[in-house]
Amino acid sequence: MNLTINGVETPIESGPLTSLLDVLREELGITSPKAGCEQGGCGACTVLVDGEPRRSCLTPAASVDGAAITTVEGLGTPENLSPVQQAFTHHYAAQCGFCTSGMMMASQAYIDGGGTDDREAIQHALGGHVCRCTGYVKIIDAVAAVVRGESFDPNVTAAGTAMTNLGGMA
Amino acid sequence: MAVKTGRGFAAIEYPTGMNQNGDPSQAWIKVKPDGRIDVFAGTSDIGNGSKTIQSQIVAETIGVPYEWITYDNSNTDSSPVCTGTFASRATFVAGKAVEKAAENVRQKILEIAGKELEIDPADLEIIDGEVIAKGAPQKKISVPDVAAAATWGYGELLTGTGAQLKPYATIVEPETGKVDLPPHSAISYASCAAEVDVDEETGVVTVKRLWQCYDVGKSINPTLVEGQIEGGAVQGLGLGILENCYPYYPSVEHRGGQFGAYLVPGMEDLPQIDTLIIENPSADGPFGAKGIGEMANNAQPPAIATAVFDAVGVWVTELPITPEKVLRALQKKAAGADAPKRDGKTVIFDAELSVNAVGTGIAFGTAA
Amino acid sequence: MKAVGARVPRYDGVAHATGRTEFVDDVRIPGTLWVKAFRSPVHSATMTNLDTSRAAAMKGVHVITWEDVPLLEYGHLSALGIPADEPLLAKDEVRYLGQPIAIVAAPSEEAAMAAVAAITADFQERPALFDVRKAFDADAPVIHQEGNWYTHFENEMDRRQIRKGNIDEAFDKADLIVQGVYRPAAIEHAPIETQVCQVVPEANGRLTIYSCTQALYFSMGVVAAHLQLPLNKLKVVGGTVGGGFGGKVDTATETMCALLAQKSGKPVKWRWTREEEFLCSSTRAPWHMEVADAVTKDGWILGRKMLTLHDSGAYSRFSPYGLTKHSFHHTGAYSIPNLEFNGYVVYTNRTPTTAMRGFGVTSVSFATETHMSRIALELGIDPFELRLKNANRIGDTSPNQIAYTDPSTVPTILAIADAVGHDLTSEYAGMTPAQRSGDLLPEHLVGQLGNPEAH
Numbered sequence: 007m008n009l010t011i012n013g014v015e016t017p018i019e020s021g022p023l024t025s026l027l028d029v030l031r032e033e034l035g036i037t038s039p040k041a042g043c044e045q046g047g048c049g050a051c052t053v054l055v056d057g058e059p060r061r062s063c064l065t066p067a068a069s070v071d072g073a074a075i076t077t078v079e080g081l082g083t084p085e086n087l088s089p090v091q092q093a094f095t096h097h098y099a100a101q102c103g104f105c106t107s108g109m110m111m112a113s114q115a116y117i118d119g120g121g122t123d124d125r126e127a128i129q130h131a132l133g134g135h136v137c138r139c140t141g142y143v144k145i146i147d148a149v150a151a152v153v154r155g156e157s158f159d160p161n162v163t164a165a166g167t168a169m170t171n172l173g174g175m176a
Numbered sequence: 177m178a179v180k181t182g183r184g185f186a187a188i189e190y191p192t193g194m195n196q197n198g199d200p201s202q203a204w205i206k207v208k209p210d211g212r213i214d215v216f217a218g219t220s221d222i223g224n225g226s227k228t229i230q231s232q233i234v235a236e237t238i239g240v241p242y243e244w245i246t247y248d249n250s251n252t253d254s255s256p257v258c259t260g261t262f263a264s265r266a267t268f269v270a271g272k273a274v275e276k277a278a279e280n281v282r283q284k285i286l287e288i289a290g291k292e293l294e295i296d297p298a299d300l301e302i303i304d305g306e307v308i309a310k311g312a313p314q315k316k317i318s319v320p321d322v323a324a325a326a327t328w329g330y331g332e333l334l335t336g337t338g339a340q341l342k343p344y345a346t347i348v349e350p351e352t353g354k355v356d357l358p359p360h361s362a363i364s365y366a367s368c369a370a371e372v373d374v375d376e377e378t379g380v381v382t383v384k385r386l387w388q389c390y391d392v393g394k395s396i397n398p399t400l401v402e403g404q405i406e407g408g409a410v411q412g413l414g415l416g417i418l419e420n421c422y423p424y425y426p427s428v429e430h431r432g433g434q435f436g437a438y439l440v441p442g443m444e445d446l447p448q449i450d451t452l453i454i455e456n457p458s459a460d461g462p463f464g465a466k467g468i469g470e471m472a473n474n475a476q477p478p479a480i481a482t483a484v485f486d487a488v489g490v491w492v493t494e495l496p497i498t499p500e501k502v503l504r505a506l507q508k509k510a511a512g513a514d515a516p517k518r519d520g521k522t523v524i525f526d527a528e529l530s531v532n533a534v535g536t537g538i539a540f541g542t543a544a
Numbered sequence: 545m546k547a548v549g550a551r552v553p554r555y556d557g558v559a560h561a562t563g564r565t566e567f568v569d570d571v572r573i574p575g576t577l578w579v580k581a582f583r584s585p586v587h588s589a590t591m592t593n594l595d596t597s598r599a600a601a602m603k604g605v606h607v608i609t610w611e612d613v614p615l616l617e618y619g620h621l622s623a624l625g626i627p628a629d630e631p632l633l634a635k636d637e638v639r640y641l642g643q644p645i646a647i648v649a650a651p652s653e654e655a656a657m658a659a660v661a662a663i664t665a666d667f668q669e670r671p672a673l674f675d676v677r678k679a680f681d682a683d684a685p686v687i688h689q690e691g692n693w694y695t696h697f698e699n700e701m702d703r704r705q706i707r708k709g710n711i712d713e714a715f716d717k718a719d720l721i722v723q724g725v726y727r728p729a730a731i732e733h734a735p736i737e738t739q740v741c742q743v744v745p746e747a748n749g750r751l752t753i754y755s756c757t758q759a760l761y762f763s764m765g766v767v768a769a770h771l772q773l774p775l776n777k778l779k780v781v782g783g784t785v786g787g788g789f790g791g792k793v794d795t796a797t798e799t800m801c802a803l804l805a806q807k808s809g810k811p812v813k814w815r816w817t818r819e820e821e822f823l824c825s826s827t828r829a830p831w832h833m834e835v836a837d838a839v840t841k842d843g844w845i846l847g848r849k850m851l852t853l854h855d856s857g858a859y860s861r862f863s864p865y866g867l868t869k870h871s872f873h874h875t876g877a878y879s880i881p882n883l884e885f886n887g888y889v890v891y892t893n894r895t896p897t898t899a900m901r902g903f904g905v906t907s908v909s910f911a912t913e914t915h916m917s918r919i920a921l922e923l924g925i926d927p928f929e930l931r932l933k934n935a936n937r938i939g940d941t942s943p944n945q946i947a948y949t950d951p952s953t954v955p956t957i958l959a960i961a962d963a964v965g966h967d968l969t970s971e972y973a974g975m976t977p978a979q980r981s982g983d984l985l986p987e988h989l990v991g992q993l994g995n996p997e998a999h
């Protein structure tokens with residue numbers, strides 16, 4: 007088998023029924039997709055297969071032979087973050103960071119597919135991804151900001167939406 | 177049959193730090209020869225952002241840019257004791273330890289700077305990485321130059337340690353629960369109003385809006401405070417209407433072994449959340465902070481339960497408030513069997529749930 | 545201030561956003577053995593004839609049972625002097641479905657599963673207890689030899705008590721007594737990273753433990769106690785956790801992996817499946833709470849009686865701590881001068897429960913705040929004003945008789961009333977948390993006013 011992973015054609019030695027997640031993590035050492043449940047239920051292992059978001063834990067390697075796979079490693083680097091990566095950083099859209107890779111890949115697919123900055127549309131598109139930390143608000147903020155083409159100051163993070171500091175007490 | 181809207185309200189408090197205290201956190205800090213700062217603490221970052229918060233506290237206390245801080249909590253060989261990240265203690269207790277360590281480092285920097293500038297260290301301050309004479313800002317030396325002087329000139333290591341430990345609060349009267357010392361580091365407060373829709377036909381409860389107000393003492397990092405509050409609100413929503421390990425408890429069968437069966441809140445369950453922050457500083461916390469992490473999921477369940485009553489006139493006090501429970505309660509109400517028992521000046525709700533109805537070995541209250 | 549109060553970039557933000565944050569499961573050590581558990585298939589039983597010989601004879605497989613643990617019982621609260629009641633691995637009794645009995649390490653996940661499948665034992669099943677309300681019944685199944693509830697509070701009391709003021713007088717004087725029952729469910733922590741651990745035996749005889757613990761030193765102490773090792777033999781590596789919420793304060797995997805690393809001389813790794821995480825990891829406790837409040841027609845809460853049954857599951861773990869915290873906060877954000885609280889840590893045959901976000905207080909906040917809403921409706925009093933009236937003020941005292949120094953109950957309530965457009969009468973709209981004036985102090989609060997000198 008062969009996969010084009012983040013633009014690099016890569017021969018695969020794992021067996022045909024090995025999950026794409028195990029191919030990436032165990033054979034190739036690409037660790038951004040996470041084994042959150044291996045049941046297809048959390049979305050932490052999501053990668054793009056020919057541009058479409060897929061749960062890599064439920065994807066047998068043979069079923070994607072020859073496909074182009076994109077992981078977070080293919081989005082950008084610390085020195086050159088992609089817009090989605092910038093937005094997730096700027097908005098603190100990651101707390102523990104464990105769901106983040108899958109969440110970002112699904113967000114990338116949503117944005118690439120012409121998704122709007124409508125909050126309900128984003129909620130619907132990412133509805134199958136579990137984040138236990140953030141309450142999702144800042145993830146939605148981040149995705150909407152990318153859709154709107156906002157630029158980000160790397161030295162300051164975003165103020166929350168619908169948050170008001172009343173300061174000290176009288 | 178219709179969808180009814182209701183509102184409910186709740187006010188809560190929550191302690192910071194391990195109950196009864198006795199939970200140490202320690203930190204040590206060293207300064208590199210170019211003035212950059214290495215912090216070693218044993219506080220696990222579980223997503224709460226303690227790496228960030230503690231780095232901010234060190235930067236502020238010493239007087240250097242945040243970007244100069246390296247924070248290492250990676251192992252027990254290099255990092256001293258931290259009881260752990262729980263009890264809303266990572267900012268208050270562990271943060272206090274790094275604050276104390278940073279203050280000791282600041283004093284060491286001032287001592288060396290005093291020698292270099294030939295000025296009493298008490299007359300110096302550190303601002304933005306520069307040691308400056310108070311009232312004479314032209315007399316100054318950079319922290320990197322101080323660190324270099326310490327390293328290559330004076331043969332000294334700029335370092336400091338700090339520890340925070342509130343003494344254990346003993347229960348001096350087990351019969352009354354009286355303690356000899358405050359059993360907490362601080363207490364935080366919050367209020368929450370919830371607005372729900374209840375579908376009388378399906379029993380489905382939808383949380384539409386949450387208004388919340390938190391006293392956080394001091395927002396050391398406002399973005400992290402927001403994250404704790406938003407994340408907590410959604411967990412509180414899960415507690416209120418979705419989550420249950422044992423949906424048929426007290427039978428323990430049919431536990432959910434996957435996300436498809438155990439219902440954690442998803443993005444589409446998210447209500448509109450409006451949050452207000454109050455900063456009523458604590459006396460002892462770093463920069464007046466109070467613990468905020470845990471309490472963030474405590475106020476929503478009672479506000480939601482009350483809002484459900486406000487909407488359709490039934491109390492569901494066994495969480496979560498599932499469609500099945502709502503429909504059964506509505507049925508009971510329609511049959512006129514939902515009223516609390518009234519006996520003289522006593523009104524008894526939920527009699528069928530009480531130990532007095534279910535068990536025989538223990539009794540409670542006026543209906544024993 | 546520059547750094548404090550600022551929206552600085554998150555320290556680990558770029559690492560998270562580039563997928564480069566290294567979690568325990570991302571640590572790659574060649575030659576690592578996979579770990580799996582043989583667990584109790586029943587809720588309650590006496591176990592006999594545990595046979596691991598077929599598994600141990602498999603190529604490359606290592607097995608541990610209770611016999612391999614130097615100190616079998618070490619409690620989560622042993623450091624506080626609270627006696628242990630839970631063996632690391634079941635010896636002859638199993639008390640919950642999924643309780644670990646034998647742990648194997650094998651060259652692959654498949655080999656580890658095959659080894660577990662080769663382990664056998666006989667289970668003489670007993671009736672199980674799941675309802676805390678029946679735990680005290682004469683004919684209730686017996687879970688521990690010493691009984692169905694924890695008996696080691698101070699002075700070996702079998703319950704946590706709070707007593708304050710004169711509860712009988714409060715209930716006599718009350719215009720109305722409102723009683724209710726509140727039962728929040730057991731829930732899962734459900735971090736996206738399941739329990740995971742790797743242990744590497746080092747050349748110098750130390751064990752390096754890669755752990756997802758929320759408490760590095762606490763977990764190190766637990767491992768050291770079970771293995772009877774000084775701390776210089778252990779190095780816990782962690783501090784970067786894929787979500788915890790309290791569930792990763794439990795030392796769920798580290799000790800067993802350390803024992804297997806010692807026994808095999810090889811690195812071992814145990815990553816719980818999502819199913820294990822849901823079915824075998826500890827949960828938030830379900831609580832049973834009954835509240836009876838003595839109130840006056842004009843909305844003063846004179847007294848509160850409360851009974852709490854804290855469902856600990858099969859073992860006590862942190863539950864005595866959680867119940868104590870619960871009792872200290874059972875008046876919520878209010879001053880209630882007369883109190884009678886009785887709480888029990890009750891054993892059932894469920895998965896042991898543990899700390900979770902808001903431990904001990906999430907439950908009581910639900911109970912007492914829902915109860916406050918009911919009282920407001922019964923009295924026909926505005927729910928905001930009922931709460932403001934009874935709000936704790938500077939100098940008031942807590943259930944355990946500590947003066948409140950900086951309560952914000954009043955301003956947080958006022959802020960929400962304002963936010964939702966709820967009109968308050970002028971008496972309440974201008975309220976502050978300032979100390980109650982002696983002149984205006986309701987008679988029932990005079991006796992419990994804290995000593996301002998103690999602030």
